[in-house]
Amino acid sequence: MSVKPDMPGWKDIPRGGLILEAGNAFQYRTGDWRSRRPVWQKDRCKQCLLCWIFCPDGAVKVEEGRVVGFDYDHCKGCGICATECPPAASAIEMVPESEFAK
Amino acid sequence: MTIKALSGNEAVAQAMRQIDPVVVAAYPITPQTEIVQLFSGFVSDGLVRTEFVPVESEHSALSAVVGAAVAGVRAMTATSSNGLALMYEVLHIAAGLRLPIVMPVVTRALSAPINIHCDHSDVMGARDSGWIILFSENAQEAYDNVLQAVRIGEHADVRLPVMVALDGFVLSHGVERVSLLEDAAVEAFIGEYQPTVDVLGDEPVTVGALALQDSFFEFRRQMAEGLYHAPRVIEEVGREFEGISGRPYGLVEAYRTEDARAVLVALGSTAGSAKEAVDLAREEGLRVGLVKVRAIRPFPAAALRELLGGCEVVGVLDRSLDYSGQGGALYTEVKAALHPLEGRPRARGFVYGLGGREIGMEDLVGLMRELVPSGADVTYLGVRE
Ligand code: SF4
Ligand code: SF4
Numbered sequence: 302m303s304v305k306p307d308m309p310g311w312k313d314i315p316r317g318g319l320i321l322e323a324g325n326a327f328q329y330r331t332g333d334w335r336s337r338r339p340v341w342q343k344d345r346c347k348q349c350l351l352c353w354i355f356c357p358d359g360a361v362k363v364e365e366g367r368v369v370g371f372d373y374d375h376c377k378g379c380g381i382c383a384t385e386c387p388p389a390a391s392a393i394e395m396v397p398e399s400e401f402a403k
Numbered sequence: 404m405t406i407k408a409l410s411g412n413e414a415v416a417q418a419m420r421q422i423d424p425v426v427v428a429a430y431p432i433t434p435q436t437e438i439v440q441l442f443s444g445f446v447s448d449g450l451v452r453t454e455f456v457p458v459e460s461e462h463s464a465l466s467a468v469v470g471a472a473v474a475g476v477r478a479m480t481a482t483s484s485n486g487l488a489l490m491y492e493v494l495h496i497a498a499g500l501r502l503p504i505v506m507p508v509v510t511r512a513l514s515a516p517i518n519i520h521c522d523h524s525d526v527m528g529a530r531d532s533g534w535i536i537l538f539s540e541n542a543q544e545a546y547d548n549v550l551q552a553v554r555i556g557e558h559a560d561v562r563l564p565v566m567v568a569l570d571g572f573v574l575s576h577g578v579e580r581v582s583l584l585e586d587a588a589v590e591a592f593i594g595e596y597q598p599t600v601d602v603l604g605d606e607p608v609t610v611g612a613l614a615l616q617d618s619f620f621e622f623r624r625q626m627a628e629g630l631y632h633a634p635r636v637i638e639e640v641g642r643e644f645e646g647i648s649g650r651p652y653g654l655v656e657a658y659r660t661e662d663a664r665a666v667l668v669a670l671g672s673t674a675g676s677a678k679e680a681v682d683l684a685r686e687e688g689l690r691v692g693l694v695k696v697r698a699i700r701p702f703p704a705a706a707l708r709e710l711l712g713g714c715e716v717v718g719v720l721d722r723s724l725d726y727s728g729q730g731g732a733l734y735t736e737v738k739a740a741l742h743p744l745e746g747r748p749r750a751r752g753f754v755y756g757l758g759g760r761e762i763g764m765e766d767l768v769g770l771m772r773e774l775v776p777s778g779a780d781v782t783y784l785g786v787r788e
């Protein structure tokens with residue numbers, strides 16, 4: 302059975318499935334769901350930031366106004382970033398996760 | 404205390420007026436309609452401070468009540484039959500969110516064929532939705548149960564919604580002598596509402612979040628614990644209510660069972676007729692008794708074992724069919740409750756009164772006459788072959 306022993310038992314969780322802490326979605330690793338991984342090609346990137354604007358998960362990492370890669374703990378592989386990346390750049394490739402498992 | 408001639412619906416509407424919920428959202432359906440109609444009159448007459456939300460369906464009625472309850476206030480609705488069926492999704496949500504909503508349900512057969520009269524198929528279909536379910540024998544009990552339901556559901560160890568069932572037409576429209584508590588006594592009895600969730604409050608809270616394989620099971624186990632505490636709370640609240648009303652309440656009520664060879668088990672208004680039938684049968688020398696089940700969720704298995712363990716035959720009356728091929732819901736649950744007993748009594752099931760078909764005193768006395776001699780398992784009482 303896949304019981305996670307490090308998680309709290311039924312006596313120690315808030316009633317009714319309430320979440321009492323604000324902003325803790327960050328702790329939830331949606332990256333586990335991903336079947337395709339966005340791979341960023343730095344040399345093709347125009348730094349237009351469209352990928353960052355469109356990503357529904359805030360998973361495009363930006364430092365000092367520039368894209369630096371992806372937060373793979375939270376990127377769930379929807380591919381919106383790759384779709385929105387201007388064709389002239391095509392700097393994001395969606396690669397099946399199975400390629401990385403090899 | 405005031406004594407009035409009231410129908411069950413009027414008695415329930417009076418209880419709702421005295422509870423004075425902050426929100427009531429409801430949709431009319433026969434035979435519950437009168438409750439909503441009378442209550443909306445109280446709203447327009449300024450007798451309650453309630454925000455009344457007229458909605459377009461029962462799904463919306465209970466959804467609006469859930470919304471009000473997560474905003475930290477007492478909220479109520481009422482329904483019947485297909486209306487309850489339409490609420491099915493939200494029933495589980497109300498319980499899963501641990502919201503102590505109180506909902507009178509005027510029992511009526513489910514379609515098809517369409518029928519507006521009493522049976523218990525509506526409530527029985529919702530019996531495993533996490534709600535506490537109380538049945539009422541008469542209009543007085545419907546009134547008393549609605550008031551107690553507030554305290555039971557809101558108890559810190561329970562925090563679950565409560566349905567109060569009253570038999571369609573038989574109780575909802577039949578006029579009886581009902582003793583009403585003073586408004587102030589009800590106010591003191593139910594007390595101030597203590598919300599455990601308030602999305603409009605200062606503390607941030609997320610309601611209705613996803614819980615997957617790693618945590619959903621724990622939330623359900625925790626919810627079940629609320630129901631497991633309910634028998635004790637139902638009895639405690641019953642004792643306290645007796646203190647202010649003089650009327651005792653528990654999980655079950657035993658009537659002339661002490662020396663009984665055969666005991667009937669019944670719900671709702673039929674339990675009232677069955678008491679009379681027990682008296683008549685005893686005049687014939689039959690040693691019979693009755694156990695009325697008041698709370699069907701949680702099921703009072705221990706109390707039933709205690710009361711029924713010593714008799715020879717238990718006859719269970721079901722005003723619904725559960726299509727398991729084993730009789731009705733109450734019958735199968737009574738049998739399951741008796742199972743741990745060594746030398747347990749023989750059990751027999753009687754399905755009766757579907758779609759409002761009347762059950763008379765003669766039917767009940769006749770049933771008691773052949774309770775011990777006959778060995779039949781499930782009998783359909785009063786159906787044309
Ligand atoms: S694949 Fe989707 S979630 Fe991942 S970075 Fe791109 S837009 Fe964001
Ligand atoms: S959309 Fe494409 S080009 Fe624009 S910043 Fe993102 S990766 Fe770079």
